[in-house]
Amino acid sequence: MLKFTEDHEWLNLADGVATVGITAHAVEQLGDLVYVDLPEVGATLAKGDAAATVESVKAASDVYCPLEGEIVEVNEAIRNDPSIVNADPQDRGWFFRLKLARASDAEGLMDESAYLASVG
Amino acid sequence: MDDTVRLNRTPLTDLNIALGGKMVNFAGYEMPVQFAPGVMKEHLHTRAKAGLFDVSHMGQVILRPRSGRVEDAALALERLVPVDVLGLKPGRQRYGLFTDEKGGILDDLMFANRGDHLFLVVNAACKAQDVAHLRAHLSDACEIEELTDRGLIALQGPAAESALAKLAPEAADMAFMDLRELSILGISCLVSRSGYSGEDGYEISVPGTHAEALAKALLENPDVQPIGLGARDSLRLEAGLCLYGNDIDRTTTPVAAALEWAVQKVRRTGGARAGGFPGADVVLPEFENGAPTRRVGLAPEGRAPIRGGADLYADEAATTPVGHVTSGGFGPTAEAPVAMGYVPTALATPGTRLWADVRGKRLPVAVATLPFVTPRYKRS
Structure with missing residues (x-):
């Protein structure tokens, strides 16, 4: 199940774990990424906490934790090569996997058509 | 962008929009921060081939000596900058700094000896203040005229020479910091071999009504791509060049800013025209003692x-x-x-x-x- 946030993150949900990344729209706004700072595996984050930071040539931006949960895995590949996020934001460019505190929390998020309508 | 702010436009604003520029407010001007390729590719293209930058927001100012002798305009300008203006030969350009009474930097600028007058290029965000400063202190010796009807195009990169020489072959004969009046597409332009990228290149002052035609002619060359302010900033940062308002301002002196090279010996202690600029009592001892x-x-x-x-x-x-x-x-x-x-x-x-x-x-x-x-x- 694919869900989206107003902060331009996508979540791919399976068995209470969300794989989280930033949307193609967000990547287009940011431009070429040169650095990604990822959370620690094992960190427990609340909804809205700064979970990761992306730096483009232009500026730094936070990536917020979309729901409450525990970081169970991060994508080391994008730490080594941030351009993967530009090339493939909604697949190979994922950021982290989040074990949700309550799987039902995801029900309030947007589906893809609602998200795409929101960014015009 | 805030619709309630009426931004200034340059002679190239329409072209920048037509070329797909992402427009932002910079120093009160509607300017392209980047084009479709983005900052990274624009930066690398400039270092590999040539980039065309609209820098028409910068101030262009003429100091015309009332006596008719350019030396008098040079000596007048030396009252405001700790730089050897008098020693600059006709057809040459030099970097300078306006200092305040505490030795802080009010703005940085380029100035050129045009034979019978001086031509200055100053920062967009400071130009109103700079012109007022020049009028307040130099009006006895000079007529001060801000040229508001001209565009300024920077063409930077290793292919800049060949691109401009196709339109004006004499451009190839110019050396770094030469400044000449050249006819390009039948338009009289003021061309300096200089820039703000660390690359070879030119800055071309062109009548505003002809700026778009000139930019389009240069962009017809496949080596030349339009470049936004984002890459202009990353290029100048790699080249170690200061951005006024960030790296230099009224809290930094020429020595603190590591710009000793911009203050020629003739203006330093022991020189023939030592001092005589605002803040000299602060600036000159720093050459001996450091900042x-x-x-x-x-x-x-x-x-x-x-x-x-x-x-x-x-x-x-x-x-x-x-x-x-x-x-x-x-x-x-x-x-x-x-x-x-x-x-x-x-x-x-x-x-x-x-x-x-x-x-x-x-x-x-x-x-x-x-x-x-x-x-x-x-x-x-």
Whole structure:
């Protein structure tokens, strides 16, 4: 199940774990990424906490934790090569996997058509 | 963009929009921060081929001596800048600084000897203040005229010479910091061989009504691509060039800013025209004694860019900062983060390790020699 946030993150949900990344729209706004700072595996984050930071040539931006949960895995590949996020934001460019505190929390998020309508 | 703000336009604003520029407010002007390729590719294209930049927002000013002798305009301007203006030959351009009474920097500028007058280019954000400053102090000796009906196009990169020489062959004969009036497409333009990227290139002052035609003619060359202000900033940062308002301002003196080279010996203590500019009593002793702080290059040891405003610490656990970053980002040609900032002069030796605070983390940086990339100016 694919869900989206107003902060331009996508979540791919399976068995209470969300794989989280930033949307193609967000990547287009940011431009070429040169650095990604990822959370620690094992960190427990609340909804809205700064979970990761992306730096483009232009500026730094936070990536917020979309729901409450525990970081169970991060994508080391994008730490080594941030351009993967530009090339493939909604697949190979994922950021982290989040074990949700309550799987039902995801029900309030947007589906893809609602998200795409929101960014015009 | 805030619709309630009426932004100034340049003679190239329509073209910038038509070319797909992402327009932002810069110093009150509607300017392209980037085009479709983005900052990284625009930066690399400029270093590989040639980039065309609209810099028409900058101020263009003429100082015409009332006596008719350009030497009188030169001596007048020397009252406001700690620079050898009188010694600049006709057809040559030089970098300068306006200082205030405390030795701080009011603006930086380029000025040229045009034979019977001086031609100045000043920063967009400072130009109203600069013109007022010139009028207040030099009106006895000069007529001061701001040229508001001209565009300014920078053409930068290793292919700039061949691109401009196709339209004006004499451009190839110019050396770094030469300035000549050239006929391009039948239009009389004022061309200097200079720029703000660390590359060879030109800045072309063109009547506003002809600016778009000239830009389009240059862009017909496949080597030439339009470049936004984002890449202009990363290019100048790699080249170690100061951005007024970030790296130099009224709190920094020429010596603190490591711009000693811009103050020729004739204006220093013991020189034939020593002093005689605002703040000379502060600036000149610093050539002997140094300034308390100094602008340095900063090379972050990791991959994270360190931006302007970050505090610098002498060690990882220190609680009191010793300096700060004034410009920083990622250098696409350096393929690494690059920055510059101010540190105590005792810590300004290249190789000194400092720590920058980035979002609460202490990241190691090394004081580095500027520039980060070797300039390719066409020196004679």
